[in-house]
Each structure stands twice: as structure tokens, then as C-alpha cells.
Amino acid sequence: MTDDRWLLALDIDGTIIHEDGTLTDAVRDEVARVSGLGHEIMLATGRSVASTLPMLDQLSITPEYVVCSNGAITLKRDETAPLGYRREFVETFDPGPVLTKIRAHLAEASFAVEDEEGNFCYYGTFPVSAADLGSRAVPFEQLLAIEATRVVVISPDHDMEDFLSLVERMGLHKVSYAIGWTAWLDIAPDGVNKATGLERVRELLDVPRERIFAIGDGRNDVDMLTWAGEHGRGVAMGQAPDDVLAVASEVTASVHDDGLAVALRTFV
Template sequence: MSGDRWLIALDIDGTVLREDGVMNDPVIAAVGKVRDAGHEVMLATGRSVAMTLPILDRLAISPEYVVCSNGAITLVRDADAPLGYRREHVETFDPTEVLTTIRENLEGANYAVEDEAGLYKFTGSFPDGTLGAVSEKVPFEELLAQHATRVVVISPGHKIEDFLSVVERMGLHKVSYNVGWTAWLDIAPDGVNKSTALERVRALLDIPRSRVMAIGDGRNDIDMLEWASAEGRGVAMGQAPDEVRAAANEFTGTDLDDGVATALAGF
């Protein structure tokens, strides 16, 4: 199988998981079939490590590598690690400039900084479950002292169009950023995204670019889909917004219609 093995990278939320958190049986079965055929099926997600590992269990996969935090953290399988994986590559940055810039431009926003251990320190308020199980509320100034793998900003008082406009006007430098479905800004180290991590993984696994496949639905999947589409298969979920679809070279059904199972049916 090594001669024709594919690297298949799956987003989590809105892709293998429905937006309501349900994972449909046809998706689990399709992933299992591809896994059993000898292909490398992995996750590439914006989630933290702690929020990602349980999804591996639900899918019954144990890939060599897992990409978390929108590419800032890559895990490698390690039988001696407490949860079966250890951090293989971690990218961090100083969040001071971006946090202070955003605070000057977005009145009433809430901020969170994730460190390489997966701890979130935050100000303001975040919906339950969005920051995972390990988080600590701190004064804004304490956020500036962190080595960040990711900065998250939510601004419920802004409509998504207004939020996008403000973000564009800020002219953020030295970071990579994307905006989620709602007024949610996700900021990673400069030049780091899912595609940069996946290219590193692909090289480590020695799988050609022509045999990579990525499936996703959100703006944080655009780089990943462009990377996969260049020589392989970049698949946008049916509910993906237009700019995400533009990055793909294939399309499938929505999360509600088991789009992942449809996309994997040919393996």
C-alpha cells in the first residue's frame, strides 16, 4: 500500500462533526474504510490539543500526526506519552502588538491567548466550551506576557460584515488570521496555517503532493484547500462560504448530508 497511500486531512467542526457536535455513523464508517485500506487519515483543526484528541477516539483513528491550533501545533504519535501523542512542532509568537492594535479598534471585544501547553488565558466572556477545559480568566495586561500559539478575539456586538471590515482596516502584520462563522477572529503566528503544518507532515511521511486530500468548510481551511488542490484534491463542504469554495477543486455535500462520507466513497 505504501506505493499508492494517500494523506487525507480532515477538518473537524462542520466537516466530520456537524455544527451541533453530532458525528454521523456514515462518516465514521467511511473514515474507517479508508483507514483500513491503508491510507493516512488525520485531523487538521483549529481546535486545541485537548479538544482534538477525543475526536480521534470517536473516529477510531490513530494517525502518525495531528495538526491542531490552525497549524501552530503538530502532534506525533508516541506510545509513551500520557494521551498517546506528544508535541512534535510548536510555533509561538508575541501577541502584544496584535492585542493592543485590536483593542484600539474593536470596542467591547473579548480576548483569549492559547499557550503551547493548551492553556487559555482570557478576558471578558466566551461561550461555554469554546476554550476547552483548561482556561483562566486574567486581566488584559497579563495576556501580553504570554508566548502564544493562537489569539482568539470575539466581538458579539459586531455583525460579521462589520467585523470583517474592522479587521481589514487594522492591517494586521506579522500574523496569519482568519475570521470564523461569527464575529470570531483567530490569529496564528506569521505564515502559519493548516497548510504549512500539513506540508511538513506530508514530507515526513514521504507522500507525493499528487496524493493529498483535504476536506474542510471554514475560512481557516482556505490555505489547506489551496494546498491540496494544487496537485491533489481539495474538497469544500456543501455549506462552505463562497471564498472557501473558491479554494477547492472538488465539492461535496453538507455536514448534515454526510459530505465527508460522499467525498471518501471513491477510496
């Protein structure tokens, strides 16, 4: 990349779009403007491939790389691929031990496993937005045999504080995990997160650490914001939890006040 270009990594939910999926004109316009300046704008999300790619169309961007599934899958632009992107790097793990351990503590929870092809199998009840088209319900035991890029656990009966302390007491080892806004647990392969995926992309694009901008609002963004802020800019959305705000090098307005657009206006 040329000397003055930045690599900008954007989280999707709670950063680009509101909870109801709204994408404002202010955000869309700023993404277009900054992209037009020659900077590389990409996505770094916990979403699966299937639910990430439509966001590129909504923003009218075609980045070289896209980080999905909290860093477990990195896509590369490829015009010959069916959806314009191919899976370039995929990290997987055996979900059996962690699923068995969690179920012993959370018998009423719902569980899902995403494989390297993006198939989403679940046990229990999952919101339609979380379970992509093509997902299917399976017996719990079947989840244990899938080579996973991501495991999701939801336990609506728990309030956030109970859920946090319960997860802490479980002592989940040999995996990476992040807790969402609700009683929602995202589990990735050990040592894999948005930051590890983005560092790989940064090296491939030969962007200095000083010209990295990352922005997000969730606990699964902590590693990314810490990494970006060490030499560049790690920006937390205004509505982010305290533990996310604490690691950011900057804080912008909330998603309801177009915080992403506000942060992007600093690129001139």
C-alpha cells in the first residue's frame, strides 16, 4: 500500500448498524468518502461469512480481505469465486470438550457450531438473525463431532452479571472466547481473535502499525482495539461496555449518534 494509505477495520453490529439492522446515510456516506480518499476499508466481525458479505454490498466496498467469525475465517477477494470472495485462511478446533463442559453448567442453554464451510448447526432455540439461512437443528451429540470455526452459546434465563461470573467459574481452557451484550458466549480456536486475523491482513498488505484504525463496541473487539491502539487508533463506540472503553485509545459517539461516521470524519 502507498505511504499515506490507512487500513480501517470496522466491526458490524453496534458499529456500522443499529440493533434493528439500520444503516444510516451518514455512515454510508462517510465510508464512501474515506474509501474514495484511497484508504482500505474492511470488515472485522464475529458474523459468519454468509451474514457478512451482504454488508459489503450495503456499504459498496470491495476490500481485499474480510475477517469473519472473530478471526477464525479470513476471506480474500476473488472474482472467480461464487460470491466474489474465497476462504483464504481458516482456523478450526474440536468443540467437543468445551461444549460438554459448558452444558454441565448450563443445561438449559442453546448451542451452535459453525464449520469451515459456514454451515451452522444448532441445538435448542436460536434467533433467526443468528442462525443463517441453510442452518439446521441437530441433536446435541452431533455438535460434538463437527470441526468448528466458532461455537455460540446463549442462555436467555441468565442476566448478564450471573452469566459473566458463571463463565469465569467454568475456567474455559484451550479456546478463545468473548461474551456479548446479552447472555451470549462466542468461542473461537485458542489464540484466535479479530486482532490475529487483522495482523495477518496487515502483513499481507504491508501496512505499518501506525496506520491501523479499528473500531468496535463489543467484548469480542477488546483484542482488536488493544492491538490497533498500540501504534495506531483503537476506537470504541460510545455505548460500549466499560471493559471495552478501558482498552480503547479513543472513544467516539454511540451508534445511535453515528459514532462511526464521527470517527471517520477525522480522515481528510
